[in-house]
Amino acid sequence: MPDSFPPPDTVHPVRLADGATHPGTVFLKPVIDHPRIEVGDYTYASAHEPPEDWASRLAPYLYPFSPERLILGRFCQIADGASFITASANHRYDGISSFPFAIFAGPPADRPSLPGPGPDTEVGHDVWIGAAATILPGARIGSGAIIGAGAVVSGDVPPYAIMAGNPARVVRHRFDANTVARILALAWWDWPITHILSNEAAICGGDIAALEAAAP
Numbered sequence: 441m442p443d444s445f446p447p448p449d450t451v452h453p454v455r456l457a458d459g460a461t462h463p464g465t466v467f468l469k470p471v472i473d474h475p476r477i478e479v480g481d482y483t484y485a486s487a488h489e490p491p492e493d494w495a496s497r498l499a500p501y502l503y504p505f506s507p508e509r510l511i512l513g514r515f516c517q518i519a520d521g522a523s524f525i526t527a528s529a530n531h532r533y534d535g536i537s538s539f540p541f542a543i544f545a546g547p548p549a550d551r552p553s554l555p556g557p558g559p560d561t562e563v564g565h566d567v568w569i570g571a572a573a574t575i576l577p578g579a580r581i582g583s584g585a586i587i588g589a590g591a592v593v594s595g596d597v598p599p600y601a602i603m604a605g606n607p608a609r610v611v612r613h614r615f616d617a618n619t620v621a622r623i624l625a626l627a628w629w630d631w632p633i634t635h636i637l638s639n640e641a642a643i644c645g646g647d648i649a650a651l652e653a654a655a656p
Contacts, residue, residue: 445637446467449469449470450467450470451466451467452465452466453466453484463490464486464487464490464520465484465485466485466486466490466494467482467484469483471494472494474499474502474504476506476510477495477499477511477512478509480512480513480514480515480629482514482515483513483514483515483517484518485522487520497523498510498523499524500523500529502526506527506528507528507557507558508526508528508557509560510526510561511562512563513563513629514565514630515565515629516563516565517567517569519570519571519589520571521573522570522574522575522587523573523575525577526558527557527558527561527577527578528558529577530555530558530577537553540553541553542554558577558578560578561575561577561578561580563575563581564585565584565627565629566584566629567582567583568585568586569587570586570587570590570591571590573587573588573589574591576592576594577594578594579594579597580595580597581593582597583600583624583629584599584614585602586602586614588602591605591606591608592607593608594608598620599620599624600614600615600623602614619648622652623648626651626655628651639651
C-alpha cells in the first residue's frame with residue numbers, strides 16, 4: 441500500500457500540496473459517534489463549510505433514541521449538502537391532522553399523534569451521492585449507484601444505476617445485468633486495502649474480466 445494512502449481511521453484523509461490537510465473532507469467512520477449510524481471504512485463526506493457534528497449535518501432527524509438506523513457501506517462518496525431524511529422526521533398523515541402534538545408535551549412517547557417506527561435507510565458500497573441530494577426515509581441504495589446532484593431518492597435503487605431528478609428516476613444503468621452480477625459477486629470493497637490499491641486500474645476500469653483476474 442502506498443505510504444501516502446490514509447488508514448480508515450484518519451479524520452482528514454486528503455493532503456494538499458503544501459502538506460496541510462483539507463478540513464472539508466473527512467472519513468466518516470472516525471468522526472461519527474452515533475448509536476443509530478453505521479459507517480463502513482473509507483466512506484467520506486465533503487463540505488465547503490465543515491460542520492462540528494457530521495452526524496447531524498448528514499442525518500438531522502436521526503436522534504440517539506430513534507428506532508431506525510442509517511447504514512452506509514464502504515468506499516461511499518458523499519458530496520456537500522447531501523442529506524438523509526430518516527424515518528423519525530415523519531409525521532402521521534393517515535388521519536385528519538398531521539400535527540405532532542406529542543413532541544410539544546414533554547419527551548416523545550407512545551401517543552396517537554406520533555407515527556410508528558419507520559424503516560432503516562441503507563446505502564451499499566461504492567455509492568456516489570451528489571451535491572444537495574436528498575435521501576428519503578427507508579431508501580435502499582444498491583452498491584455502485586450514482587445519485588445525481590439535487591436528486592430526491594426514495595424506495596429501492598438498483599445496484600449500478602444512475603439516478604437523477606425529483607422524484608429520482610433511473611437515467612441509465614452503468615453496466616448490463618450480467619456484468620453487475622459479476623461485480624457484486626467479486627465484492628472488491630471487501631478485499632484488503634493493499635490488494636485494492638494494487639489493482640486500482642482494474643477496479644476503476646471497465647474490463648470485468650481484468651477485475652475477475654485480479655481477485656485475491
